[in-house]
Amino acid sequence: MSVIVASQLKAGVIFGDNDTQEYVYMPGGEIGVDNPICVLETAADRQDIEIDLAVSMVLRLHLRPIRHPRLGTKSC
Template structure:
Protein backbone atom coordinates (compact mmCIF):
# COMPACT_ATOMS: atom_id res chain seq x y z
CA UNK A 1 0.00 0.00 0.00
CA UNK A 2 1.26 3.45 -0.88
CA UNK A 3 0.86 5.73 2.11
CA UNK A 4 1.06 8.79 -0.14
CA UNK A 5 -1.88 7.60 -2.25
CA UNK A 6 -3.85 6.57 0.85
CA UNK A 7 -3.31 10.05 2.34
CA UNK A 8 -4.43 11.73 -0.88
CA UNK A 9 -7.56 9.54 -1.02
CA UNK A 10 -8.23 10.45 2.63
CA UNK A 11 -7.90 14.13 1.71
CA UNK A 12 -10.60 13.80 -0.95
CA UNK A 13 -8.54 13.54 -4.12
CA UNK A 14 -10.08 11.51 -6.93
CA UNK A 15 -7.89 9.18 -8.96
CA UNK A 16 -9.06 8.04 -12.34
CA UNK A 17 -8.79 7.45 -16.05
CA UNK A 18 -11.49 9.28 -18.00
CA UNK A 19 -10.79 7.35 -21.21
CA UNK A 20 -11.58 4.03 -19.48
CA UNK A 21 -14.23 5.52 -17.16
CA UNK A 22 -12.46 4.26 -14.00
CA UNK A 23 -12.40 6.31 -10.79
CA UNK A 24 -11.43 5.66 -7.18
CA UNK A 25 -12.31 8.07 -4.37
CA UNK A 26 -13.24 8.27 -0.69
CA UNK A 27 -16.80 9.55 -0.12
CA UNK A 28 -17.20 12.31 2.46
CA UNK A 29 -19.27 10.05 4.73
CA UNK A 30 -16.28 7.75 5.21
CA UNK A 31 -13.95 10.44 6.56
CA UNK A 32 -12.88 9.76 10.13
CA UNK A 33 -14.22 6.20 10.42
CA UNK A 34 -11.95 3.41 11.65
CA UNK A 35 -12.00 1.38 8.41
CA UNK A 36 -12.96 3.72 5.56
CA UNK A 37 -14.33 2.31 2.31
CA UNK A 38 -13.45 3.88 -1.01
CA UNK A 39 -15.57 3.67 -4.15
CA UNK A 40 -14.29 2.09 -7.35
CA UNK A 41 -16.36 3.19 -10.35
CA UNK A 42 -15.96 1.29 -13.60
CA UNK A 43 -18.15 2.20 -16.56
CA UNK A 44 -21.14 3.05 -14.39
CA UNK A 45 -20.91 0.25 -11.80
CA UNK A 46 -19.69 0.94 -8.25
CA UNK A 47 -17.83 -1.28 -5.80
CA UNK A 48 -16.66 -0.59 -2.23
CA UNK A 49 -12.99 -1.19 -1.42
CA UNK A 50 -11.06 -0.82 1.85
CA UNK A 51 -8.64 2.13 1.77
CA UNK A 52 -5.58 -0.15 1.59
CA UNK A 53 -6.99 -2.11 -1.36
CA UNK A 54 -8.07 1.10 -3.10
CA UNK A 55 -4.53 2.45 -2.79
CA UNK A 56 -3.18 -0.73 -4.38
CA UNK A 57 -5.76 -0.51 -7.19
CA UNK A 58 -4.73 3.08 -7.97
CA UNK A 59 -1.20 1.82 -8.56
CA UNK A 60 -2.27 -1.35 -10.38
CA UNK A 61 -4.55 0.54 -12.78
CA UNK A 62 -2.04 3.43 -13.13
CA UNK A 63 -4.68 6.00 -12.17
CA UNK A 64 -3.78 9.66 -11.77
CA UNK A 65 -5.45 12.54 -9.91
CA UNK A 66 -8.26 13.72 -12.16
CA UNK A 67 -11.65 15.39 -12.36
CA UNK A 68 -14.72 13.18 -11.91
CA UNK A 69 -17.61 13.96 -14.31
CA UNK A 70 -20.05 14.61 -11.42
CA UNK A 71 -17.89 15.28 -8.36
CA UNK A 72 -15.16 17.46 -9.84
CA UNK A 73 -11.59 17.33 -8.56
CA UNK A 74 -12.40 16.43 -4.93
CA UNK A 75 -14.91 14.00 -3.47
CA UNK A 76 -15.73 16.25 -0.49
Protein backbone atom coordinates in the same frame (compact mmCIF):
# COMPACT_ATOMS: atom_id res chain seq x y z
CA MET B 1 0.61 0.21 0.55
CA SER B 2 1.58 3.68 -0.64
CA VAL B 3 1.22 6.06 2.29
CA ILE B 4 1.04 9.04 -0.08
CA VAL B 5 -1.86 7.61 -2.11
CA ALA B 6 -3.67 6.58 1.09
CA SER B 7 -3.33 10.07 2.55
CA GLN B 8 -4.56 11.64 -0.70
CA LEU B 9 -7.61 9.36 -0.70
CA LYS B 10 -8.27 10.29 2.93
CA ALA B 11 -8.09 13.96 1.92
CA GLY B 12 -10.80 13.43 -0.71
CA VAL B 13 -8.65 13.33 -3.86
CA ILE B 14 -10.29 11.43 -6.72
CA PHE B 15 -8.03 9.17 -8.77
CA GLY B 16 -9.11 8.11 -12.21
CA ASP B 17 -8.78 7.82 -15.95
CA ASN B 18 -11.41 9.54 -18.09
CA ASP B 19 -10.52 7.42 -21.14
CA THR B 20 -11.28 4.11 -19.38
CA GLN B 21 -13.89 5.64 -17.04
CA GLU B 22 -12.26 4.07 -13.96
CA TYR B 23 -12.25 6.04 -10.71
CA VAL B 24 -11.22 5.38 -7.12
CA TYR B 25 -12.19 7.73 -4.31
CA MET B 26 -13.27 7.92 -0.70
CA PRO B 27 -16.79 9.32 -0.22
CA GLY B 28 -16.98 12.39 1.98
CA GLY B 29 -18.86 10.51 4.71
CA GLU B 30 -15.97 8.07 5.12
CA ILE B 31 -13.29 10.70 5.65
CA GLY B 32 -12.04 10.63 9.22
CA VAL B 33 -13.46 7.23 10.24
CA ASP B 34 -11.26 4.43 11.61
CA ASN B 35 -11.81 1.88 8.80
CA PRO B 36 -12.85 3.90 5.75
CA ILE B 37 -14.43 2.38 2.67
CA CYS B 38 -13.56 3.64 -0.81
CA VAL B 39 -15.42 3.37 -4.10
CA LEU B 40 -14.14 1.71 -7.27
CA GLU B 41 -16.24 3.07 -10.11
CA THR B 42 -16.15 1.81 -13.70
CA ALA B 43 -18.41 2.56 -16.66
CA ALA B 44 -20.51 -0.50 -15.82
CA ASP B 45 -20.32 -0.82 -12.02
CA ARG B 46 -19.63 0.77 -8.63
CA GLN B 47 -18.37 -1.24 -5.69
CA ASP B 48 -17.18 -0.56 -2.16
CA ILE B 49 -13.60 -1.59 -1.40
CA GLU B 50 -11.30 -1.27 1.58
CA ILE B 51 -8.61 1.39 1.53
CA ASP B 52 -5.75 -1.12 1.08
CA LEU B 53 -7.38 -2.47 -2.07
CA ALA B 54 -8.17 1.08 -3.24
CA VAL B 55 -4.50 2.05 -2.99
CA SER B 56 -3.55 -1.14 -4.80
CA MET B 57 -6.03 -0.40 -7.61
CA VAL B 58 -4.75 3.19 -7.98
CA LEU B 59 -1.21 1.89 -8.38
CA ARG B 60 -2.09 -1.11 -10.59
CA LEU B 61 -4.33 0.87 -12.96
CA HIS B 62 -1.92 3.85 -13.00
CA LEU B 63 -4.69 6.25 -11.96
CA ARG B 64 -3.89 9.92 -11.42
CA PRO B 65 -5.64 12.71 -9.52
CA ILE B 66 -8.37 13.81 -11.91
CA ARG B 67 -11.64 15.72 -12.31
CA HIS B 68 -14.54 13.26 -11.97
CA PRO B 69 -17.39 13.92 -14.44
CA ARG B 70 -19.95 14.35 -11.62
CA LEU B 71 -17.96 14.97 -8.44
CA GLY B 72 -15.24 17.33 -9.64
CA THR B 73 -11.74 17.15 -8.16
CA LYS B 74 -12.65 16.29 -4.55
CA SER B 75 -15.12 13.78 -3.13
CA CYS B 76 -15.93 15.92 -0.10
